[in-house]
Amino acid sequence: MTEFSEAPDIEKQVSDLHEILEITQAMAGEKRLDRLLKVIMEGATRVLGADVSSIFLCDHDTGEFYSRFIQQAVVSEIRFPLDKGIAGYVAKTGETVNIEDAYKDDRFNPDIDKNTGYRTRSILCMPLVTLDKEIIGVTQVLNKKQGWFTAYDEKLLGVFSNNAAVSIDNTLLHEENIRLFKSLISTSSKTIDARDPVTAGHSQRVALYAEQLGRAAGLDSLALNELEVASWLHDIGKIGVRDDVLLKTGRLTDQEYKKIQEHATYTSEILEQIHFSRELKAVPFIASAHHERIDGKGYPYGLVGEKLPLAARILAIVDVYDALTAYDRPYKKAMSVEKALSILEEGRGTQFDAALVDLFISRRCFNIERRQYQRISVDLTFEIVFLSNDDQIKCVEKYGFPKVDDDVLESADANVEEDVDGGTAWDVNAPGKAKGIRVRDISASGLKFETGYYFPINNFVSLKVVIKSIDLTVLCRVIRIRRRPAGTGYIMGVEFVNMKIDEREKLLNYIKSLSAEELQTPIRFL
Ligand SMILES: [Fe+2]
Incomplete structure (x- = not known):
């Protein structure tokens, strides 16, 4: 089939370009990366008549691709190695890849499909190139609804990706500037305080x-x-x-x-x-x-x-x-x-x-101290008990947390540490439903652990924690959740909601009393 015969009629082409222009305008108005990526991904999906789109950005410091997306009101981040899959190939070579059946292509990495249950068929993947000719990531559009991606689709996505790359580059620069500005401000203010x-x-x-x-x-x-x-x-x-x-x-x-x-x-x-x-x-x-x-x-x-x-x-x-x-x-x-x-x-x-x-x-x-978590390496038994829907509602009524909006979630997400290796965590004797959960960090006000289960922010769970002489059952609210690399479960942070004062004191004293060997790392901030 020639390129010409695949191209739709002029009317359709004009309306496609019109739509791209509108999406480009929407992109220009977004300063937040997760929202910008959402605009781009939804736009690409719509214009190309696809099932779903992803943007993967290169993080050269960690050698990973990352993407942020909003799912069930939570900003999640997905990460995988830069050299993996079609995305890795495109980012490395700068070539466009258009394949009809992903599973017939050796470069395809089926891990994400395995973890998400999604079935990828056709893929159109294109580099995101900035005005400085730097490849900052890739756009990947999956499963054309009718047939597969054509040469016309490639052209369309090319125009789209060029605009997207410029917007993303600007947003990243903006975020960097904010970080730089804040570090300058905090340094000067520390100098003033020190006087x-x-x-x-x-x-x-x-x-x-x-x-x-x-x-x-x-x-x-x-x-x-x-x-x-x-x-x-x-x-x-x-x-x-x-x-x-x-x-x-x-x-x-x-x-x-x-x-x-x-x-x-x-x-x-x-x-x-x-x-x-x-x-x-x-x-x-x-x-x-x-x-x-x-x-x-x-x-x-x-x-x-x-x-x-x-x-x-x-x-x-x-x-x-x-x-x-x-x-x-x-x-x-x-x-x-x-x-x-x-x-x-x-x-x-x-x-x-x-x-x-x-x-x-x-x-x-x-209580700003609640952000201090210790990673401990002593025996700890940990059991998580799911609440019924009715109990959830009762907790929300009783403890009355408002709906968390995207902005708060983004900040919460940004606060979660990047260290997500599984090697230093340890398996915990977690009975029943809690299988596979590993505790990472504990404070007197909360716990952070790895889990295969997904808990939306502000959900409540009941936890039973046993460490040496401490045995407590406490209601917790989910305050953070972040996807582990390549979609293998989540890292979840909960805060203790109804802990008694004496229990809190006991836990705090216990954490303070731990020896250097029992602590895997010094106090860290979540
Ligand atoms: Fe003052």
Whole structure:
């Protein structure tokens, strides 16, 4: 068959190009990689009349392909070696591969089919080449609905892939810039904190608390970004306060207290001079408003209630919480968590936004330590009990977690460590339904393990954990789930929901007491 005879009529060609143009426009508007890939994959599937499409991007650092996709409301990532399958061949040679029957081609890697139960027939796979002629990945379109992929389809996908490569390249660059920007910001803020030994680490912790409360309040990823940057920078104005006042250990005079208060204005003045991108435009204002009060008696603006941006109201709470609990300040002694929370409660509706104080307490947003996990190598018995649908609903009603949106999931996903090798985990005596589950890391607030089962985020499961003298049964909420490489199960993170205080203490003490041999790695962040 000639290329010409395969091509559809002019009308169809015009409408195809029209559609590609529309999808290209949609691509240009996406700054988030997972969403962009979704736009491209869905577009390619539709335009080519295929069953499904994938984008695999090259990660040259790990020698793997990766793809992010949203499945059952969870952002998952799939990874496999760069030299595998048709995708590997295309990425290596830069050639287009168009085959009618995948299973007749030696280059085809049937692993993913085996794991997913999908049956691949025809494949059209094409490199994604940037304007700099770099191959950053491949587009793979599977199972043409009628017949197989034609030379016309190749041309169509070629146009499509060129546009896709440029958009993906831009998005990756954008993500890199954000990472670079954040690392610059956090380094400068650590330098500011270090000037005053009693405030060392303050901005970092404030950013962590703010992130927790921001998520609980339902901020999307853009707003969380803005909040994070504002948190890091909120005290930058302290560089305008003299050492003899800032570092004074005795009681401050009224005048000195005023001088300290001026740091909020300095924060605004300093940050106003920095060029923030459109997405971070509000950073100077949010950062400088961290001493505002909901009743208008704060400084420097004296704004009331809703006039204060949500991010500033969040920052006000977490800044005070950290100031109270983390260390001695010249004008305040450190205090217990309970006492600090009761002070926040006293300020409900006057100093602080009442609903946010409630969220901060009920969601335990002050518990940033829960991200610390230990990988242990001692005997541990572990049993997971699935809940009935009715019990699930009861748990959701009782513990009331809101629907998690894509933005939160993306951030959650991004936080999961990349180390997904199976070699260092160990089999656990997991009876019954829990076969094949391997525990990886434990903290006093949660557990991370490998499993062949898929649990959507915010689902509840009951866990029974036995380590030496500790024997606990606890209800857990799924907070992370990530696909292991090549689709061989998942790595799942759960947080303990109804653990009793004494049980938590016991577990915490036990983890602290473990010897170096019993710990496979030092504390890590999930
Ligand atoms: Fe401050």
